[in-house]
Amino acid sequence: MSQALSDLCVQCGLCCNGSLFDFVAISESEASACQDMGLAVVEKAGRLGLRLRCGALQGATCTKYEVRPSGCRSFVCALGKQLVAGTVTAEAALAVVRDAQARVLALGAKLDPPRTTDVMTHVRVALASPLPPYDDAWMAEARATQRFLTETFHGWS
Ligand code: SF4
Numbered sequence: 001m002s003q004a005l006s007d008l009c010v011q012c013g014l015c016c017n018g019s020l021f022d023f024v025a026i027s028e029s030e031a032s033a034c035q036d037m038g039l040a041v042v043e044k045a046g047r048l049g050l051r052l053r054c055g056a057l058q059g060a061t062c063t064k065y066e067v068r069p070s071g072c073r074s075f076v077c078a079l080g081k082q083l084v085a086g087t088v089t090a091e092a093a094l095a096v097v098r099d100a101q102a103r104v105l106a107l108g109a110k111l112d113p114p115r116t117t118d119v120m121t122h123v124r125v126a127l128a129s130p131l132p133p134y135d136d137a138w139m140a141e142a143r144a145t146q147r148f149l150t151e152t153f154h155g156w157s
């Protein structure tokens with residue numbers, strides 16, 4: 001991993017804190033290593049993995065960075081790829097991350113009860129609910145934030 005990306009990731013954490021994904025798949029051998037490290041291993045659609053927000057995350061930093069599973073190791077978000085390719089500067093990439101974090105926190109502040117963690121997990125549940133649990137303005141903001149995260153970090157729309 002490039003130093004520029006490393007520097008960005010330790011200020012971001014969005015791919016580990018549940019904002020982008022709710023699960024990262026791991027192998028059986030990684031599962032026992034994760035359990036030995038005190039991380040809860042879950043099963044989803046027949047696959048072993050870590051639920052995100054990950055228990056190894058402290059702030060925006062992975063406390064198991066040197067021994068993180070291969071799925072974590074190989075993932076680079078779309079913004080990170082642009083940074084590595086030099087099509088976005090470190091300052092611009094950090095500004096995008098800060099914007100994303102602020103959008104997620106703004107949504108979390110309007111949840112009932114308000115949340116500062118696991119915000120997008122609750123947002124995904126709200127958006128999938130057949131009976132919208134929040135008003136139209138909140139649902140529109142939630143959809144816009146999810147679209148922004150998808151386009152910016154997943155790299156598809
Ligand atoms: S979302 Fe991208 S920039 Fe943020 S921690 Fe993950 S790989 Fe790094």
Ligand code: SF4
Binds near residue numbers: 015050064065072073
């Ligand atoms: S093990 Fe580390 S890199 Fe992997 S999801 Fe958890 S915090 Fe992120």
